Amino acid sequence: MNQSASLVLVVDDDPATRLLAHEAVVEAGCAVVEANDGVSALACFTEQAADLVLLDVEMDGMDGFEVCRRLRELPGGKHVPILMVTGLDDVTSIQRAYEAGATDFVTKPIHWLILGHRVRYMLRARRSEAELRQSERRQRALLAAIPDMMFRVDRAGRCLDFTGPLEITPLASTDEIRGKPLAAFLPRRVVEPAMERITEVLTTGRPTSFECQLPLKRQPRAFEARLAVSGPDEVLTIVRDVTERNEAEARIRRLAYYDELTGLPNRQYLQEALYQAVRAAERNGGRLALLCIGLDRFQRINDTLGHAAGDFLLATVGDCIRNSLRGGDTVALERPDSAAATHVSRIGGDEFTILLTDLKQDQDAAGVARRIQEAISRPILLNNNEIVVTCSVGIALYPHDDTGVTSLLKNADTAMHHAKEEGAGGYRFYSQSMNATALERLRLEEQLRKAVEREEFFLHYQPQVEIATGRVVGVEALIRWHHPELGMVSPADFIPIAEESGLISPIGEWVLRTACRQNRAWQEAGLPPIHMSVNLSVRQFRDERLVDTVAAAIDEAGLAATRLQLEITESLLMEDVEQVITKLRALKAMGLALEVDDFGTGYSSLSYLKRFPLDTLKIDRSFVRELPGDTDDAAVSRAIIAMAHSLRLRVVAEGVETVEQLDFLRREGCDLIQGYLFSRPVPAEEVPALLAAPLLPAAAGMAAPTG
Ligand code: C2E
Ligand code: CA
Ligand code: CA
Numbered sequence: 001m002n003q004s005a006s007l008v009l010v011v012d013d014d015p016a017t018r019l020l021a022h023e024a025v026v027e028a029g030c031a032v033v034e035a036n037d038g039v040s041a042l043a044c045f046t047e048q049a050a051d052l053v054l055l056d057v058e059m060d061g062m063d064g065f066e067v068c069r070r071l072r073e074l075p076g077g078k079h080v081p082i083l084m085v086t087g088l089d090d091v092t093s094i095q096r097a098y099e100a101g102a103t104d105f106v107t108k109p110i111h112w113l114i115l116g117h118r119v120r121y122m123l124r125a126r127r128s129e130a131e132l133r134q135s136e137r138r139q140r141a142l143l144a145a146i147p148d149m150m151f152r153v154d155r156a157g158r159c160l161d162f163t164g165p166l167e168i169t170p171l172a173s174t175d176e177i178r179g180k181p182l183a184a185f186l187p188r189r190v191v192e193p194a195m196e197r198i199t200e201v202l203t204t205g206r207p208t209s210f211e212c213q214l215p216l217k218r219q220p221r222a223f224e225a226r227l228a229v230s231g232p233d234e235v236l237t238i239v240r241d242v243t244e245r246n247e248a249e250a251r252i253r254r255l256a257y258y259d260e261l262t263g264l265p266n267r268q269y270l271q272e273a274l275y276q277a278v279r280a281a282e283r284n285g286g287r288l289a290l291l292c293i294g295l296d297r298f299q300r301i302n303d304t305l306g307h308a309a310g311d312f313l314l315a316t317v318g319d320c321i322r323n324s325l326r327g328g329d330t331v332a333l334e335r336p337d338s339a340a341a342t343h344v345s346r347i348g349g350d351e352f353t354i355l356l357t358d359l360k361q362d363q364d365a366a367g368v369a370r371r372i373q374e375a376i377s378r379p380i381l382l383n384n385n386e387i388v389v390t391c392s393v394g395i396a397l398y399p400h401d402d403t404g405v406t407s408l409l410k411n412a413d414t415a416m417h418h419a420k421e422e423g424a425g426g427y428r429f430y431s432q433s434m435n436a437t438a439l440e441r442l443r444l445e446e447q448l449r450k451a452v453e454r455e456e457f458f459l460h461y462q463p464q465v466e467i468a469t470g471r472v473v474g475v476e477a478l479i480r481w482h483h484p485e486l487g488m489v490s491p492a493d494f495i496p497i498a499e500e501s502g503l504i505s506p507i508g509e510w511v512l513r514t515a516c517r518q519n520r521a522w523q524e525a526g527l528p529p530i531h532m533s534v535n536l537s538v539r540q541f542r543d544e545r546l547v548d549t550v551a552a553a554i555d556e557a558g559l560a561a562t563r564l565q566l567e568i569t570e571s572l573l574m575e576d577v578e579q580v581i582t583k584l585r586a587l588k589a590m591g592l593a594l595e596v597d598d599f600g601t602g603y604s605s606l607s608y609l610k611r612f613p614l615d616t617l618k619i620d621r622s623f624v625r626e627l628p629g630d631t632d633d634a635a636v637s638r639a640i641i642a643m644a645h646s647l648r649l650r651v652v653a654e655g656v657e658t659v660e661q662l663d664f665l666r667r668e669g670c671d672l673i674q675g676y677l678f679s680r681p682v683p684a685e686e687v688p689a690l691l692a693a694p695l696l697p698a699a700a701g702m703a704a705p706t707g
Pocket of ligand 3: 597598618620621654
């Protein structure tokens with residue numbers, strides 16, 4: 001269609017009328033083609049579809065009605081406006097014209113000026129109509145492309161139209177739905193809210209939505225229905241399957257608020273619950289207690305039995321806490337039946353919390369703490385070992401201690417750490433003085449961090465003496481920290497902090513390099529060759545760069561690898577055995593000696609040691625301390641020495657302070673001793689003198705050597 005000049009086909013067998021019509025149409029801004037009978041009119045239209053046809057009824061040959069009918073059959077003829085020219089007041093003709101498909105009619109005599117207007121109007125109407133048809137086509141395509149269900153409903157809830165999957169209705173076809181009330185094919189629990197919303201949308205004019213459940217392919221699914229006014233008294237409802245979306249949302253919520261291992265709420269969740277609980281308590285003057293539960297020495301169990309066992313233990317403890325708060329156990333609460341009264345979370349590694357609301361009196365929180373401790377301390381079967389774990393509990397109270405959510409959590413945590421320090425398995429209420437200690441620890445960690453760069457560390461060396469010869473055959477390197485304000489800080493105080501914070505890696509590396517260089521320096525100075533023992537913490541051992549770090553330290557110092565011995569702890573040997581063996585073999589392959597430190601304090605049996613490539617066993621100081629008087633310790637020491645020898649391991653006893661201890665160890669065949677009896681750990685400068693004067697007190701009855 002040419003927009004600028006529409007084409008009008010004038011069909012009349014009277015030349016005069018054609019001429020006048022021509023004039024009028026051109027005047028109206030249109031182009032004209034003329035036909036003087038029906039046949040040529042149809043030919044003309046076939047060749048070029050006109051935008052409007054002015055058609056005389058009375059013509060020779062094919063009359064106007066027939067032409068009209070046929071025009072409608074032609075391509076482009078279906079919607080073309082056909083204006084029929086009839087005789088005045090010829091009612092039958094008018095009737096027949098409409099029946100033949102005419103759009104409108106004019107009567108003779110024709111008022112040509114009005115005809116021009118009429119033509120313009122009809123062309124305009126035709127254009128809008130065409131646009132409307134186009135828009136409808138587009139909308140239908142749009143609707144067909146949307147996977148949602150769509151209902152058009154009237155105020156009474158009758159369905160005017162429907163597209164979408166029919167599986168949700170017992171009706172079989174779209175036609176069946178048309179004209180039916182929603183209640184005919186939707187369950188009542190959906191129809192009721194739907195009707196409410198339809199009324200709402202029609203009243204307010206604003207879109208609204210609701211969610212409902214509907215069976216789709218017999219499976220219950222979640223749907224969201226959105227409603228908007230689509231005409232007077234008519235509402236368009238788009239119904240979308242949101243099952244997957246809802247599931248994804250639920251999953252995200254689970255991930256964000258729950259701990260995967262135990263299925264308990266996490267710290268995030270607790271904080272929100274705590275916030276609400278505090279607000280509620282503020283309003284109604286209630287009391288709250290927050291219990292922070294920390295497993296004692298959990299890291300050790302993790303190290304000893306492996307992470308899988310550790311995870312299992314945590315899950316078990318989680319269940320245990322949950323179960324022990326069920327039903328009658330919550331007697332401390334005013335409403336023991338109320339599910340909201342307790343709230344268990346896991347807020348990190350081995351820490352759990354219990355939030356008690358509606359607390360009658362503060363002391364009742366202690367009752368819950370004791371109950372939990374009792375429940376947790378029942379033996380748990382782990383990797384075929386019966387393990388007994390204990391926990392320490394810290395308790396913070398609202399409104400007693402503090403009002404803030406974060407400080408409640410922090411205070412409970414602080415109290416828990418205090419309980420731990422006082423010995424495992426206890427509970428403590430928070431008190432303000434506790435913060436000072438926590439701060440101190442934090443400060444220490446901060447200063448430890450700086451100590452590495454500030455070179456505040458140095459090493460002392462404690463000789464290991466061969467009992468048979470009385471000679472010093474090696475030294476153990478022991479770290480010292482000279483703190484600018486605190487003075488000397490014991491490694492027993494800062495090594496655990498270094499371990500927890502990860503600072504042990506740079507510190508341990510420094511110890512290794514310094515110790516290796518020192519041993520090399522003594523050799524350069526012409527002293528008798530000795531081995532250097534260096535302590536390795538569990539965390540250091542686990543570091544995947546360990547073998548490289550050790551190799552680098554030896555290389556850098558130019559020390560023979562055989563002059564370096566690593567002290568590892570017994571607990572390490574029980575963790576992920578195959579991996580530990582592989583690592584120990586790699587270290588052995590370099591030529592290093594390996595020693596098990598603090599032996600007898602862990603869970604390992606001597607026969608178990610067979611599997612590891614070890615050289616020396618160090619009997620823990622705790623077994624030496626009461627020797628030879630304590631018969632138990634004597635028996636243990638004796639057994640360790642005998643068993644170690646049967647495994648071809650050398651035995652060192654540490655912490656030997658008295659001649660009596662030495663005598664006992666000598667009698668039992670212990671190979672080496674280390675302890676204050678011979679020497680305390682000393683600075684490097686003092687070591688040469690000890691090597692030059694290798695003297696051990698003789699066994700009772702022998703002459704004591706002088707020097
Ligand atoms: P450890 O490896 O068991 O070291 C032996 C500890 O016993 C040392 O304490 C030593 O001074 C002390 N000792 C030696 N002989 C006697 C004695 O006859 N009687 C008594 N009562 N004690 C004696 P120190 O130097 O305070 O070290 C404590 C712990 O700190 C060490 O225990 C070790 O676990 C750790 N440590 C020390 N230096 C390092 C290090 O460089 N790296 C790592 N990872 N840990 C270290
Ligand atoms: Ca040691
Ligand atoms: Ca030791």
